[in-house]
Amino acid sequence: MRTWKGICAYIVRTWRGLETYQKAGVFILLLLITIGSLAPWIAPYDPLQTGTPFQSPSFTHPFGTDNLGQDNLSRLIYGIMNTIKIAFVAALVSLAIGVSVGVYSGYYRGWREDALMGVTDLFLLIPSLPLMILMASYLEPSEWNIVLVIGFLWWCPTARVVHARALQVRNQGYVRSALALGYGGPYIIWHHILPNCKQVIIAKFTMGVALAMLAEASLSFLGLGDPLSITWGSMVNLAYSCGGFANDLWWWYLPPCIMITLTAAAFFMVGGRKNEGRRWQI
Amino acid sequence: MLSGRSFILRKILRYCVIILIVITLNFLIPRVMPGDPLINVLGEDAALADPALIAKLELKYGLDSSLWDQYLDYIGALFQFDLGYSIDKSSQVSELISENMCNTLLLILPALAISSAVSLLTGSWCGLHRGKFLDRLMTPASIIIYCMPTFMLAMIALSTFAFHLQWFPLGHQSSSGLSGLKAFFDTLYHLALPITVLTIIGISGKHLVLRNSVMQIADEDFILVARSKGYNEETIVKRHVLRNVLPPFIAMVALNVGLLVEGAVIIEIIFSLNGMGTLLYDAVMYRDYPLIQGCFLVLTFTVLISNLVADILYGLADPRIRDSARCSEEIR
Numbered sequence: 001m002r003t004w005k006g007i008c009a010y011i012v013r014t015w016r017g018l019e020t021y022q023k024a025g026v027f028i029l030l031l032l033i034t035i036g037s038l039a040p041w042i043a044p045y046d047p048l049q050t051g052t053p054f055q056s057p058s059f060t061h062p063f064g065t066d067n068l069g070q071d072n073l074s075r076l077i078y079g080i081m082n083t084i085k086i087a088f089v090a091a092l093v094s095l096a097i098g099v100s101v102g103v104y105s106g107y108y109r110g111w112r113e114d115a116l117m118g119v120t121d122l123f124l125l126i127p128s129l130p131l132m133i134l135m136a137s138y139l140e141p142s143e144w145n146i147v148l149v150i151g152f153l154w155w156c157p158t159a160r161v162v163h164a165r166a167l168q169v170r171n172q173g174y175v176r177s178a179l180a181l182g183y184g185g186p187y188i189i190w191h192h193i194l195p196n197c198k199q200v201i202i203a204k205f206t207m208g209v210a211l212a213m214l215a216e217a218s219l220s221f222l223g224l225g226d227p228l229s230i231t232w233g234s235m236v237n238l239a240y241s242c243g244g245f246a247n248d249l250w251w252w253y254l255p256p257c258i259m260i261t262l263t264a265a266a267f268f269m270v271g272g273r274k275n276e277g278r279r280w281q282i
Numbered sequence: 283m284l285s286g287r288s289f290i291l292r293k294i295l296r297y298c299v300i301i302l303i304v305i306t307l308n309f310l311i312p313r314v315m316p317g318d319p320l321i322n323v324l325g326e327d328a329a330l331a332d333p334a335l336i337a338k339l340e341l342k343y344g345l346d347s348s349l350w351d352q353y354l355d356y357i358g359a360l361f362q363f364d365l366g367y368s369i370d371k372s373s374q375v376s377e378l379i380s381e382n383m384c385n386t387l388l389l390i391l392p393a394l395a396i397s398s399a400v401s402l403l404t405g406s407w408c409g410l411h412r413g414k415f416l417d418r419l420m421t422p423a424s425i426i427i428y429c430m431p432t433f434m435l436a437m438i439a440l441s442t443f444a445f446h447l448q449w450f451p452l453g454h455q456s457s458s459g460l461s462g463l464k465a466f467f468d469t470l471y472h473l474a475l476p477i478t479v480l481t482i483i484g485i486s487g488k489h490l491v492l493r494n495s496v497m498q499i500a501d502e503d504f505i506l507v508a509r510s511k512g513y514n515e516e517t518i519v520k521r522h523v524l525r526n527v528l529p530p531f532i533a534m535v536a537l538n539v540g541l542l543v544e545g546a547v548i549i550e551i552i553f554s555l556n557g558m559g560t561l562l563y564d565a566v567m568y569r570d571y572p573l574i575q576g577c578f579l580v581l582t583f584t585v586l587i588s589n590l591v592a593d594i595l596y597g598l599a600d601p602r603i604r605d606s607a608r609c610s611e612e613i614r
Binding site for chain 1: 299300303304307308311312315425426428429430431432433434437438441445540543544547548551552562563566567569571574575577578581582585586589
C-alpha cells in the first residue's frame with residue numbers, strides 16, 4: 001500500500017530523472033492547466049458576454065473583442081481546458097485502441113498478428129485529414145464526435161510501436177519462464193508485457209496529445225468543430241470566417257495560434273526522447 | 283530469391299487491397315452514420331415532403347435495394363468515373379475535381395521537390411556536423427514549425443509578405459488575359475508564397491528524421507573502416523553515407539506526401555487559390571456530401587499512388603528490401 005509519502009517520493013524521483021527540456025514542458029503544461037482550471041476567477045469577463053464588436057486591444061480588452069463583442073482574452077483562457085480536454089481524451093481513445101491492438105498481435109502472433117498489423121499498415125497509408133473531414137462532416141458537430149473521429153484514426157502509429165516492443169519483450173527469458181510455469185496470456189500481458197512497454201506508451205501518448213491538438217485545430221478551422229464549445233481552433237475559425245483575418249486584426253487570430261503551438265510543443269517536449277546523445281525523435 | 287517483377291506485382295496487389303478498403307469506407311461511412319441520405323442531400327425540409335415523392339426518389343437512386351447491390355452499383359459507377367452530382371455547384375463531381383486537381387498538384391509537386399532536395403542537404407549536413415551553428419538552429423526550428431498549425435504559418439506569411447510588405451499578390455492563381463511565357467511567370471509570381479509555405483512545412487517534417495538516420499549511419503563500423511583506409515570525407519559521404527540514406531529517404535518523401543496534401547488543403551483556403559482545398563472547404567460549408575466524398579477519394583488516391591511509386595523505387599534503390607519480405611517470413 002503506497003502512502004502519501006511514497007507517492008511524493010515517487011514524484012520527486014521521476015522529476016529528478018527528467019531532462020531539462022522535459023521539465024520545461026511539464027512546467028508550461030502545469031501553468032496552463034492551473035490558469036485554465038481557475039478560469040472563472042482569472043478571466044476578466046464571461047466568455048459569452050457580448051458587447052461592442054471588433055474592438056482593438058486596450059486595457060479593458062487586452063486582445064480586443066470578436067464579432068459579437070466577446071472578450072478574446074477571456075475566451076482564450078476558457079479555451080485552455082476545452083482544447084486540452086479534447087486532445088487528451090482523443091489521445092486516450094487512440095492509445096487504448098493502439099495498445100490493445102499492438103500488445104494483442106505482438107503477444108499472440110500467428111494469423112491474428114498478420115491480420116491486425118496488415119490493417120494497421122493499411123490505415124497508416126490513408127491520409128488522416130481527408131478521412132477526418134469525411135467522418136466529421138457526417139457526424140453532428142460536438143466535442144465527443146471530434147474526440148471519436150481523432151481517436152479512431154490515430155491509433156495506428158501507437159499500435160506499430162507497441163507491437164514492435166511487445167515482440168522484443170515476449171522473447172525475454174522471464175516471459176518464457178512465466179509461460180513454462182503455466183501462466184496464461186492475460187496474466188503475462190498484464191504483468192510483463194505492458195510494464196515493459198510503459199516507456200514507449202508514455203512517449204506515444206504525449207505525442208498523440210500534441211497531434212490530436214493540431215488535428216482538432218485543423219478540423220475546427222474548417223468549421224467542423226463544435227460551434228458551442230470554445231476551443232482555440234474554433235476561435236481562429238471565427239476570426240477567419242468573420243473577417244478578422246481579412247481586416248488584419250492580428251490580435252484576434254494570432255494569440256490562439258500561438259497558444260496551440262506552445263501547448264503542442266510542450267507536449268512534444270515532455271515526451272521527446274533524446275536517445276543516444278542528441279537524437280531528437282518526432 | 284524473389285525476382286524484381288514479382289516484388290512489384292506483390293506491391294501492386296497490396297495497394298489494390300488498400301484502394302478497395304478506401305472505396306468501401308467511402309461507401310459505408312454515409313450509410314453507417316446517423317441520418318437519412320436523402321435528407322442529407324436535400325436538406326431538412328425533405329422530411330416534410332410528400333412520402334410518395336420520397337419513395338420515388340429512393341427508387342431512382344437505388345436506395346431501396348439491398349446494401350450489397352448498392353455497393354456493386356457504386357463500384358460500377360466508380361469505374362466510369364461517376365462520383366455523383368453536386369447540387370450546390372450544379373455540376374458533375376468528377377468534372378469539378380479534374381478542374382481543381384491540376385491546381386493542387388501545381389502547388390504540391392514543386393513543394394515536394396524543393397523540400398526533399400533542401401531537407402536532404404540540411405539533414406545530412408546537420409547529421410554530419412552535429413552541434414554546429416546550423417544544426418543548433420535547424421533542429422529546434424523544425425520542431426517548432428512541426429508544432430505549428432498549418433493555417434498559422436500560412437496566415438502569418440500572407441499577412442506579412444503580401445499584405446504589409448506587398449511583395450506578393452494577396453491570392454488567386456494568376457492574373458487573367460495573359461499567355462505564353464508571361465502567363466508562366468505570372469503564375470510563378472502568384473504561387474511563390476504558398477509554395478514556400480508548403481515547402482517549409484515539408485522540410486520541417488523531413489529534416490529531423492533524415493538528420494537522425496545520417497547520424498546513425500555515420501556511427502556505423504563501415505564508415506570507420508572507410509576512414510581508416512584513408513578515403514577523404516567527400517568520398518565517404520557520397521559513396522557510403524548518402525547511398526545508405528537513400529532508401530529511408532525515399533520512404534520518408536512518400537510519407538511526406540500525405541502531410542503536404544493536408545497542408546495544401548489548408549493553404550489553398552487561406553491564399554484563396556482554386557484547388558481541392560477550396561473545393562473541400564466549400565463542400566464542408568454547404569454540406570455538399572457527394573463533393574466531400576469525391577475529394578476524399580481523390581486525395582487519398584493521390585497519396586496512395588505516390589506511396590506505391592515510392593515502394594517500388596525503394597526496392598530498386600536497395601535490393602535487400604526486395605528479399606526482406608521473404609526474410610521476415612523465414613524469421614517467423
